[in-house]
Amino acid sequence: MQVTPAQALAGTVQPPGDKSISHRALMLGAIASGQTVVKNFLPAQDCFSTWQCLEHLGVKISSPDHYQTVLVEGRGLNGLQEPEQVLDAGNSGTTIRLLLGLLSGQQFFSVLTGDASLRRRPMDRVVKPLQAMGAQIAGRQAASRAPLAVQGGKLNAISYHLPVASAQLKSALMLAGLYCQGVMEIEEPVPTRDHTEKMLQYMEVAIYKEQNWLRLPGGQQPVGKEICVPGDISAAAFFLVAAACLPGSRLVCRNVGLNPARTGIIDILKQMGARLEIRNQRLYGMEPVGDIYIESSPLQAVVIAGETIPRLIDEIPALAIAAARASGVTVIKDAAELRVKESDRIAAVVKLLNNLGVKAQETPDGMIIHGTDQPFRPAELDSYGDHRIAMAGAIAGLMAQAPVTIRQPECMAISFPDFENILLSLRTQ
Numbered sequence: 371m372q373v374t375p376a377q378a379l380a381g382t383v384q385p386p387g388d389k390s391i392s393h394r395a396l397m398l399g400a401i402a403s404g405q406t407v408v409k410n411f412l413p414a415q416d417c418f419s420t421w422q423c424l425e426h427l428g429v430k431i432s433s434p435d436h437y438q439t440v441l442v443e444g445r446g447l448n449g450l451q452e453p454e455q456v457l458d459a460g461n462s463g464t465t466i467r468l469l470l471g472l473l474s475g476q477q478f479f480s481v482l483t484g485d486a487s488l489r490r491r492p493m494d495r496v497v498k499p500l501q502a503m504g505a506q507i508a509g510r511q512a513a514s515r516a517p518l519a520v521q522g523g524k525l526n527a528i529s530y531h532l533p534v535a536s537a538q539l540k541s542a543l544m545l546a547g548l549y550c551q552g553v554m555e556i557e558e559p560v561p562t563r564d565h566t567e568k569m570l571q572y573m574e575v576a577i578y579k580e581q582n583w584l585r586l587p588g589g590q591q592p593v594g595k596e597i598c599v600p601g602d603i604s605a606a607a608f609f610l611v612a613a614a615c616l617p618g619s620r621l622v623c624r625n626v627g628l629n630p631a632r633t634g635i636i637d638i639l640k641q642m643g644a645r646l647e648i649r650n651q652r653l654y655g656m657e658p659v660g661d662i663y664i665e666s667s668p669l670q671a672v673v674i675a676g677e678t679i680p681r682l683i684d685e686i687p688a689l690a691i692a693a694a695r696a697s698g699v700t701v702i703k704d705a706a707e708l709r710v711k712e713s714d715r716i717a718a719v720v721k722l723l724n725n726l727g728v729k730a731q732e733t734p735d736g737m738i739i740h741g742t743d744q745p746f747r748p749a750e751l752d753s754y755g756d757h758r759i760a761m762a763g764a765i766a767g768l769m770a771q772a773p774v775t776i777r778q779p780e781c782m783a784i785s786f787p788d789f790e791n792i793l794l795s796l797r798t799q
């Protein structure tokens with residue numbers, strides 16, 4: 371993919387449905403009673419991985435109107451069937467980790483795998499507590515890497531302090547918790563996205579929250595509902611950063627999910643001096659949404675660390691481009707989790723910036739970025755097959771001296787199949 375320098379971005383954009391919420395709507399719909407109707411589902415590769423795995427488990431999922439609505443025929447808590455084939459989660463960490471939790475509670479055998487990237491990612495954070503609950507899980511490297519074989523069965527509730535701030539881990543344990551005898555207790559070190567607990571509560575499952583503790587009594591069956599999926603702030607992030615950086619830009623992102631566990635990017639862009647305003651805040655189903663108005667302005671460097679990190683973990687590739695355009699030195703720390711995402715995002719982002727002529731260094735848990743007011747150097751950028759690295763490279767291309775090439779751009783379809791077209795439509799030249 372070639373990206374030519376742009377003068378500015380202008381117009382209105384509706385980001386696609388939220389990826390995290392789309393996965394959860396299919397999975398919770400699958401074990402609910404009755405039908406679940408999903409509105410504004412994200413029709414992207416990752417969510418199709420979840421869709422296909424659930425079909426192999428006997429769940430009927432369909433869309434009468436090209437994904438504007440998706441219908442999930444709930445099979446009830448104990449209605450899933452033993453899959454005849456290996457379940458392939460593709461590139462999706464959310465699919466494999468949440469399904470590990472769900473499958474641990476089933477009275478049957480299943481095998482989960484994924485693509486080369488997913489097979490490199492750590493699964494022991496999920497496998498260990500599930501084994502402590504009574505699930506039998508075997509796999510490569512002491513069951514820490516996929517493929518993983520799960521013999522589910524009777525589970526006992528445990529009280530568990532999450533060793534990493536991970537919504538995927540928390541959600542996997544909540545899904546297993548539905549199949550437990552007793553009350554599952556989970557403590558997070560730092561709050562992470564709470565879409566699973568919100569959706570479960572909306573589907574009439576009782577969950578008790580107290581500070582960083584969650585308590586979920588087992589044996590509860592979700593009730594099928596209409597689920598509205600807000601626009602994905604993680605997709606909007608690339609346009610927000612590009613509009614903040616490119617002089618003369620003016621953009622509106624409509625119907626963007628504004629769950630406080632996801633809006634770290636808004637706080638940081640504002641701290642950097644972005645001219646950003648949220649209007650028309652409202653509830654869309656169970657999640658807050660709003661329209662984000664943004665205009666370009668000079669940006670200053672910031673420190674991104676601590677409890678903010680889980681609130682913008684997926685936005686760091688985009689924010690790194692903003693940091694490269696800011697005056698001063700931006701420091702990102704407490705983000706070692708980036709090393710085990712779809713790619714090693716610390717290494718990938720620093721290499722991308724260096725290729726563009728930006729001074730940046732890796733640290734064990736983050737990076738240091740020296741902002742520049744010079745246009746980026748034209749370069750060939752590797753996406754490492756990581757959708758968010760590819761899209762970060764594409765917005766950097768808008769700010770380069772001459773066209774930039776992105777290698778393996780197809781991976782953008784993992785979360786945002788329409789990214790290139792929308793970006794083209796927003797260019798003023």
Ligand code: S3P
Nearest residue numbers: 390464535536537538539683684
């Ligand atoms: C997600 C949680 C985060 C995030 C990922 C989606 C989710 O991962 O990076 O893109 O849907 O729960 P971790 O749970 O590994 O932090």
